[in-house]
Amino acid sequence: MFDRLTRLREVARWMGPSWLAGAIAAGPATMASLLTAGAAFGYDLLWVVVLSAVLGTLAQYLSMRLGLLTERGIVAAVERHLGGGWAWVLVVDAVLAAGLAQLVIMKGLADVTAALTGIDARVAGVGWALVLAVGLAGGGYRVAELGAKVLVAGVVLAFVATLSAVPVDATAALGGLVPAVPDGGALLVAGILGGAVHVTLVTMHTYTVRARGWTREDHAAATLDVVGSMGVAFGAYSLAIFLVAASVLGGTPDVTAVAAGRALAPVAGASAEWLFLLGLLGAAVSTLGGNTVVPPYLVADRLGWDTDVEDPRYRALLAGTALASAAGAFLGGAFFPLLVLVIAFGLVATPFALAVVLYLLNDPAAVPSVNGRLANLAGGALLAIVVAVNVARLRERVALSGGAGALDLAVLAFAVVTGAATLLVLGKLWRRSYAPGRRRRTDSDSR
Template sequence: MNRPTTAVTAVREGAIGEYLGKMGPSWVAGAIAAGPATMASLVTAGAQFDYALLWVVVLSAFAGAMAQYLAMRLGLLTERGIVAVVEDHVGEWWAWVLVADAVIAAGVAQLVIMNTAATVSASITGFDAGLWGVVWALVLAAGLAGRGYRFVELVAKLLVTAVVIAFVASLFVVPIDPGAAAGGLVPSIPGGGAVVAAGILGGAVHITLITMHSYTMRAREWTIDEYGLATVDVGASMLVAFGAYSVAIFLVTASVLSEPNLTTVGAAEALGPLVGTSAEWLFLLGLGGAAISTLGGNTIVPPFLLADKLGWGTTVADSRYRALLAGFALLSAPGAFIGGEVLGQLVLVLALGTVGTPFAIAVVLYLLNSGAVPEANSTLGNIGGLALLVVSSGLAANFVREQVNAGIDPLSGAVLTFGGILGIATVALVGKYIHDRPSARIDSEPA
């Protein structure tokens, strides 16, 4: 791709109104971020630690926006899927590691999120959760295989907007303590809060969100000429919409709920007798909308990456990709039969995402500072990316340490093994960059 670097521009003056009607790809990422797993972490944080982790909630919105901006920049500058770029500029083995990382994280999340969606649907309607699991799986398969990405984007825009409105509205029926909330902006992690903090950040800075962005922009046929539009898309969805969603949920639960063993649906039900049925229903409907929108967005991630790695098309025009979409959607149905309380499962899923995310961030930074792109990353972009890498690595390490201290069971052992492999891969990738950097500079010099 031979594009002049002058094509990379910032937001055009007076173009915000024009951009608002064309946004989309980052809203799909926002739909996944603003899902029940993030909600579970926010509910747990507020119910167990009051306002103490508000600073993590605020940080997660900025961190999520920065991660999506870097992923967006890579996608627009290469105009290719991230897996193909990794394979060409880092190596095939690294591409497979990235695919495995994303597919495992997305696959585990899909099952637990389906459990949540089915449970909430059953609570609202009174019908069996298992039946709802089958229904939602069929809806996903038919919608995605029939209409592909456009179906996901439309649902994401509508549901994310509705969910944000629902939770922000709940702030007006729940008493907030401004002084205590302000105290929560001072960084500190209370005892036992590392996993929850990792879950909160993991909802915003997640490998599925980072890896999917190049594919969703390709589905919209965005190129480097849409740089300003893509920037506004990231800011509006991750910084504004996702930020409002996260802060609203956290403040509601921190203000009126104090229950260490609270469940996700139980959080909604507990609001009824405390502050009225309006808050209960707003919370319950918001949880249901978040679960359904997240299912749609999360379903498309593994097929995108697998199809790209196998050299297939990444639109429904390719029957092989369509089959991947339908298959992954249908495989989510068993999630409704997992059983047990989903709150702990959801928090662990996000913590798993946090463990896998530093590698994805390292990959993006590697590519943005290599010959893969026509314009090297800015100093400010690199500082932001390195800060993301350090923070996500630190939270992942805290999570691992808490798991070790609590004792290893099969599930946490699998997470620790997963994290250990990716930790080694991340360190190896950094070493590869340092080793290859001098030759990259020489190769890039004009003859």
């Protein structure tokens, strides 16, 4: 028994970078999407939940591989092999998505804190922003990683325990594994998938593997880290929340945080709402801790600064990002619907980042060992699915609203710009590696 515990401690000690991504993925926005989907459509979207864990693992694997093989953050790699202009496009793309998510998640954290303590949500938001700034600017990556491990593991265990106490309709669940999008369900498909495949996760992982000190020799450990966090922990988290929601809340189209808390009643009884709010609080804290480092990583890398708290410029940027998130506490509206919308917006920003990762992983000048055919097929399928979900979501939104409003037009314009950039990058990849008459180069050709 002692030897087994020792091995578990050793595993926990070296695992880390992907758990930080898992902490963001297993955040309140994903929780809101899963709960709303299960409540509104029962088990019908179970296939998306399973697919999100698989595709999230694939996206993190490709990102991890890029970080290890280039030994650079993604922005520096793009600047060197695609050019400075493309690097700025990636920075703007990711910072917009991460910044919007930061504000809405802070609103959720502030509102939950207010519900638990009675403190005014705006005061709570300012307080959390200060805690975030001091903690991250003082401790940097290690603080975020430690918090991610503890909070993600705790949230997963809480919902798995709840799942064991609720009746799951096995027949209906099996039917939910058949891919189909019910009317009005495209936004929730985008929300669920966007929780696992998101531009912030794709970009940040190239930095966190380096912050951990991993090199090309740690490829096996880094792969296990990705599978353990995104494939196992995030997958269990997503399945447990969705199945609980479908079993207990099925037939409830408009879910609030209070109503969602009742899903835990089979385990927690009268304390269900409090337990759920505490879980939501933990998810929000862990997500903000990870999400806060993303814009500073990208901006600092583009400006040539060190992406470490030892560099006072990066530390100031990190603290400033944390403090700016306090503005989210002053947003109006219910935060559950906002969380679903913001994660769906992040999915719109993701195809460009995926295209960039695939381009660099197929460039012998960027990596010593380019992607094999299987990795490229999987990456291409991932990109195609994300694009298809984005298109379906935008079409549904316009159809349901009876036309494009100002917000829809803004999102559409963003999608058109990033879509055009994605096509240009993929075109460059095709011309260099796959155009007729050209033999695809490998790293052996360049030696």
